[in-house]
Amino acid sequence: MQNIIKLITVFILVFILTIFYLSLNRSSNYDTKFLVGNKLADIELKALESEKFFTNNDLKNNNYTLINFWASWCAPCRIEHQFLMILSKNENIKILGVNFKDKKINALNFLEELGDPYYYLAMDSSGKQSVNFGIYGIPESILVDNKLNILKKIIGPLNEKDLEEIEKIIKS
Amino acid sequence: MKIRILYFIFFLNITISVSSNEALNESQIHKNLRCLVCQGQSIADSNSEFAQTLKMVVKDLIKQGKTEDEIYSFLSDKYGDWILYKPKFNYENFFLWSFPYIVLVFGGLIVFFLIKKQQKKT
Numbered sequence: 001m002q003n004i005i006k007l008i009t010v011f012i013l014v015f016i017l018t019i020f021y022l023s024l025n026r027s028s029n030y031d032t033k034f035l036v037g038n039k040l041a042d043i044e045l046k047a048l049e050s051e052k053f054f055t056n057n058d059l060k061n062n063n064y065t066l067i068n069f070w071a072s073w074c075a076p077c078r079i080e081h082q083f084l085m086i087l088s089k090n091e092n093i094k095i096l097g098v099n100f101k102d103k104k105i106n107a108l109n110f111l112e113e114l115g116d117p118y119y120y121l122a123m124d125s126s127g128k129q130s131v132n133f134g135i136y137g138i139p140e141s142i143l144v145d146n147k148l149n150i151l152k153k154i155i156g157p158l159n160e161k162d163l164e165e166i167e168k169i170i171k172s
Numbered sequence: 173m174k175i176r177i178l179y180f181i182f183f184l185n186i187t188i189s190v191s192s193n194e195a196l197n198e199s200q201i202h203k204n205l206r207c208l209v210c211q212g213q214s215i216a217d218s219n220s221e222f223a224q225t226l227k228m229v230v231k232d233l234i235k236q237g238k239t240e241d242e243i244y245s246f247l248s249d250k251y252g253d254w255i256l257y258k259p260k261f262n263y264e265n266f267f268l269w270s271f272p273y274i275v276l277v278f279g280g281l282i283v284f285f286l287i288k289k290q291q292k293k294t
Contacts (some may be wrong), residue, residue, distance in 0.1 A: 004281075004282070004285070005282060008278055008282065030208060030254055032251060032252065034252055037252075041250075088198070090293065101221065119269050120271055126225070126228060126234065127221065127224075127228075128225060128228055129223040130225065131225060131226065131229045131247075131250060132234040133250075134251055136208045136222050136251065137207060149265065
């Protein structure tokens with residue numbers, strides 16, 4: 001009987017230590033990068049400057065599409081904009097900009113000031129469409145191929161490293 | 173006239189009970205959804221942009237006739253199981269769900285053997 005109790009005590013101790021060890025070695029930062037490899041959900045995004053709607057079919061015509069959620073009130077969006085401008089010059093990729101919870105006039109002023117990298121310009125004034133993409137803060141970008149497979153998800157502003165990685169993916 | 177009043181009260185009751193059920197469901201769902209950009213808050217407790225957006229989406233999904241489980245399933249597809257305070261039972265968290273029962277069985281066995289031992293002594 002004594003042995004059984006000792007064995008159970010050792011088992012519980014080992015279990016607790018294993019849980020601590022695994023938890024300490026795990027990244028505690030939440031992200032939605034698990035969506036990479038999944039198919040893009042059905043989308044229907046209203047154009048910012050017309051009554052048109054962008055759907056999955058529009059994106060299927062491009063080799064690669066970068067879906068970028070942005071807003072004029074978002075400071076990190078200003079920082080990443082230069083990288084979007086560089087990327088927009090690459091013919092292998094089209095950028096779909098989704099203006100998030102913003103005023104149309106502010107969005108257009110933002111683009112006039114910093115340049116317009118977007119091939120498609122859509123709006124999500126209520127923010128509800130962003131849930132379909134697993135967005136929980138902006139800026140966020142999603143790289144998809146012509147079969148609408150999610151190849152990369154960038155949470156936060158794009159940087160030089162992200163730009164290099166995207167260019168590497170779309171080159172191959 | 174009396175019958176009309178009775179009809180009126182009857183339909184008023186139905187409307188009130190249906191709307192209160194919806195409200196109850198909605199707030200229950202909000203309590204089980206984690207605000208991903210907050211510190212340990214559910215979307216029911218938060219007024220962040222993300223929580224507000226999610227509340228609107230939940231409202232829409234309820235209007236579309238989705239069940240509570242379907243709403244959780246939709247959101248965990250987009251944000252992972254982390255968004256749920258009460259995660260779904262699957263092979264990854266099988267041990268987490270079954271651990272209390274394992275402890276209960278082991279504890280029960282220990283108590284059983286201890287009592288048996290005491291009885292033998294006496």
